[in-house]
Amino acid sequence: MTTALHINAEIDDSALVDGFRNGDEASLEALHRRWGPLVYAHARRSTGDAREAEDIMQLVFFAAWRGRAGFTPERGTLPGWLLGITRRKIADALAARTRRTELVDAAAAQLLLTVTDEAVRPEAVLDRVLLTDELSxxxxxxxxxxxxxxxxxxxxxxxxxxxxxxxxxxxxxxxxxxxxxxxxxxxxxxxxxxxx
Structure with a gap:
């Protein structure tokens, strides 16, 4: 009986993957319910932030949906493919976090340089740092x-x-x-x- 249940789960997974690859939104929802917790747990463990992990999970499934034509079952499992996307999104989130920290540090350094000028507002310093970053x-x-x-x-x-x-x-x-x-x-x- 365990073998029969295992075979049915494989059939269900196969049908789910086929539906997902063919653009069936119900399949995407089912995949999200089934493997969302795995993606979330990996993101939460890597970032240490529940809200950021939730954002990453949404980005992963959005990217998976947009790139579903690139998934080929012969090359690996769908959960493995989703975890690959998750790792990239985690790296992006951590890089963005580092970038935000660098911007705050640069703004603080700029503020310290201009602290003697009473006309300089912290917002103006931050605007200057952000503009310099965007210009680059x-x-x-x-x-x-x-x-x-x-x-x-x-x-x-x-x-x-x-x-x-x-x-x-x-x-x-x-x-x-x-x-x-x-x-x-x-x-x-x-x-x-x-x-x-």
Missing amino acids: RLPNHQRQVLNLAFYDDLTQTQIAELTGWPLGTVKSHARRGMHRLASRLQPDTGRERAAR
Whole structure:
């Protein structure tokens, strides 16, 4: 009788995997119920934070759903595949945590340097650190144009002369860089940035 139950569980698992791979949302829900606790436990153990583990679990199942075509049963089990995604999401979360700590440390260091200036608010220092961080993530040409414009106070014509680029190219780099900065510095995208 135990063998019959084991065979039925394998059939159920096989049907569940097939449904998941074919885009059946009910199968995704069943997979989430069945293997969500495993993913959560692994994330909780690795991060030490229940809320972060919950976020990671949701990211794992979202990534699995989006990448379900990449799962091939011949190469391994679905729980093993989910744990592989979990490990990557944990690494991303821990890197984001480290990055947040570095930003806070940089803001604190900057604040200590400017503590004698009464006009400097802690929020302004943090904004400057965040802006510097986001500028560093821009493509090289966009970053170069914006640095010359903001920090060296050069006009676009002066930047074109300095770099040897056509004025239209400088304007294009400035516009694209500003657009990227604006989209990344929106208040509602902070959580997405931290999750990457």
